[in-house]
Amino acid sequence: MDVELGTTSSGLPALISLEELLATRLLVQGNSGSGKSHLLRRLIEQSAHAVQQVVIDPEGDFANLSQVFGHIVVDAGAQTERGMRLIASRARQMRVSVVVNLEHLDTERQMRHAGAFLNGLFDTDRQYWTPALVVVDEAQLFAPAVAGEVADDARKASLEAMTNLMCRGRKRGLAGIIATQRLAKLAKNVAAEASNFLMGRTFLDIDMVRAADLLGIDRRQAEVFRDLECGRFVGLGPALSRRSVTIRIGDVRTRSNAGGARLMPLPERTPEEARGLLFQATTPPPSPYVPEKGMEIDALLATMEHCQPTVAAPPASEAADPVVPFAPLQMEEVRAQVSPSPEASPGIGIDTILDQLFAERSTLGRPVSSLYDDFLSRCRAHRLPGRALDVTHFRRRLILAQAGVTPTVSALPGWERAIRVADGLEEQFQGIFLHLAAAAIQALPCPTDSTITQAFGSHSPRRAMAALARMQQMGGVEIYEELNGQRVVVLPALQWRTAPGHASDSLARSG
Ligand SMILES: Nc1ncnc2c1ncn2[C@@H]1O[C@H](COP(=O)(O)OP(=O)(O)OP(=O)(O)O)[C@@H](O)[C@H]1O
Ligand SMILES: [Mg+2]
Incomplete structure (x- = not known):
């Protein structure tokens, strides 16, 4: 043949x-x-x-x-x-x-x-x-x-x-x-x-x-x-x-998988972009947070609307516990709400009690109600009107503290945007989100797994990382890995990103 x-x-x-x-x-x-x-x-x-x-x-x-x-x-x-x-x-x-x-x-x-x-x-x-x-x-x-x-x-x-x-x-x-x-x-x-x-x-x-x-x-x-x-x-x-x-x-019916390389124009990029594509995270994240060039609030809200449909509504069990915005909880306002009684211990205020309580590692993983009882009894000991801070506001303060949101961070221009975005999230994600936002606004390295776990209010890194992964799935955060293994987190609704940082504490310490 x-x-x-x-x-x-x-x-x-x-x-x-x-x-x-x-x-x-x-x-x-x-x-x-x-x-x-x-x-x-x-x-x-x-x-x-x-x-x-x-x-x-x-x-x-x-x-x-x-x-x-x-x-x-x-x-x-x-x-x-x-x-x-x-x-x-x-x-x-x-x-x-x-x-x-x-x-x-x-x-x-x-x-x-x-x-x-x-x-x-x-x-x-x-x-x-x-x-x-x-x-x-x-x-x-x-x-x-x-x-x-x-x-x-x-x-x-x-x-x-x-x-x-x-x-x-x-x-x-x-x-x-x-x-x-x-x-x-x-x-x-x-x-x-x-x-x-x-x-x-x-x-x-x-x-x-x-x-x-x-x-x-x-x-x-x-x-x-x-x-x-x-x-x-x-x-x-x-x-x-x-x-x-x-x-x-003669001709063939199937094509080679190898294909022939054809000449085509190179994609247009600045040398800076090209450098980023080679040496930075796998997909180039948006530029870091720059306060002077901050977005107009309307444009920002538009991006938030764009992001939020992916964020699940709180489960029915939480519906009875309406989300109280963070905004009224700026430190000064809480201070104004809670004026000490005349017999209160001198030099000790509600803020000091809260600071002391939240600084204790034993708060991690404890139910909010038990922490609140602890707070009230400490206030009583110092003759302070603890109930002026109700449990909902107490919980907000706890989240801010665990997220490492210090007064210095709250005072940074643009921080209120982070609070607004956090308000739209399920409560369980708010601590992690604010912790990441606090790092991003200060141009600090991406937090380690263990500080993220703390911000989640837990002892269990596994649970905290699962929460972070869930936030990523919902589009609330984007996580990139640099070629050297460092992590960068982008907060798309804010258009902020952290600097690269190691996920593990030991690596973060050794630089
Ligand atoms: N007879 C042909 N008619 C049309 N196109 C052809 C013919 N022979 C080869 N080509 C095309 O030329 C290119 C090179 O051919 P091919 O891949 O067969 O080369 P090769 O000798 O196998 O090269 P290499 O040794 O690098 O594998 C391919 O794109 C192929 O489709
Ligand atoms: Mg060949």
């Missing part, structure tokens, strides 16, 4: 005989870009219906044959060598056409896996010796002329398998079809077993000399290979033509 490769220079169909190929094998050579893979694809496509095919594909170029011709793709990266051997012999027994995709392996493992697969094909029982084309692209990788940097046993294993394919494959029905960029890099005994040649554009003298030797032509005659265009090959051999013939390879 003949397959049409393309057209000859005289316009006739250029045919290749599959029966002859089985007996006499084919070597394709040409420099990078000469069209070897295209040629192999043409041959595979044209013969797919007639004969079983095995494609050894180091670059993953041929995987898409599966879409049109039903080849099964074997992802070598997911298989052991033993697995490769087994799949090969099953493919042989069932006569399934396969593409062995080796692109996810390093060179040494490519050699070992390809060797194992070829051996599996080779060692199958005699009853399964039916015809199959075994196409090996970039054959110099599997049958290198000289020892390279890979382990000796890997090189030997794949070289032996390639030699077997080319020397002893015929009896078993295996027709070796190998392609190489550099004839001089391909093991001589492997190249010598082919009797059919398709020579494409070749530049290097050393490859030209090897080609002339193989074809048995004068070295000067081989000079024509220099001038061949992409997609044109000089063919010779019993399966092709008894005299050398120039063939223009």
Whole structure:
């Protein structure tokens, strides 16, 4: 049976005989870009219906044959060598056409896996010796002329398998079809077993000399290979033509996954942006908070509206506990609300009691009601009217304290925006949000996991990180990782971001 490769220079169909190929094998050579893979694809496509095919594909170029011709793709990266051997012999027994995709392996493992697969094909029982084309692209990788940097046993294993394919494959029905960029890099005994040649554009003298030797032509005659265009090959051999013939390879139905690199204008970016893309977080976050350039409040509210639909409404259980805005809770106002009685201890005010209470680590994880009772009893001890601060306002103060919102932070221009955004969040997220906002407004590094846990009012970093992840899911925060592993948090509603900081305390301390 003949397959049409393309057209000859005289316009006739250029045919290749599959029966002859089985007996006499084919070597394709040409420099990078000469069209070897295209040629192999043409041959595979044209013969797919007639004969079983095995494609050894180091670059993953041929995987898409599966879409049109039903080849099964074997992802070598997911298989052991033993697995490769087994799949090969099953493919042989069932006569399934396969593409062995080796692109996810390093060179040494490519050699070992390809060797194992070829051996599996080779060692199958005699009853399964039916015809199959075994196409090996970039054959110099599997049958290198000289020892390279890979382990000796890997090189030997794949070289032996390639030699077997080319020397002893015929009896078993295996027709070796190998392609190489550099004839001089391909093991001589492997190249010598082919009797059919398709020579494409070749530049290097050393490859030209090897080609002339193989074809048995004068070295000067081989000079024509220099001038061949992409997609044109000089063919010779019993399966092709008894005299050398120039063939223009025909079209293919499937496209190479490799694609050709086309020239296109570079994207427009300032050097600063480009530097950021290379060295900063994976996606460039918005610029840091700059007070002078602060957004107009309307524009800001618009961005908040844009963000907030993703923030879930408080669960029904919390509906009875309406969210009290943070804004009235600026320290001065609370102070004004709570004036001490005449008998109060001198120098001790409600603020001092709150500060002392909130500074104790034992507050973490304690229910607000029990903390409030504690607060009231301390106020009583100092004859202060603690009840002037009701439990709702007490809770707000607790959140601010745990978030590390000091009077200095509250006084910074623009801070009220953070309070407004926090007001729109579920209460459980407010502490973390304000803690991050406080870092961002002061251009401090991103807080560590342990201070975020504190801001969450908990001892459990696991629970705090889960809350942070949930905030991220809802779009309330964006988290980026710098190349050096540092974290940056962006608060999209505010258009603020923290400086990069380590998530773990020990790293943060060591810088
Ligand atoms: N006969 C042809 N007709 C149309 N396009 C072709 C033909 N031969 C090659 N091309 C195109 O030229 C480009 C290079 O071809 P190909 O990838 O086959 O080269 P190659 O020799 O395999 O190169 P490499 O050694 O780098 O893998 C591809 O984009 C391919 O589609
Ligand atoms: Mg190629």
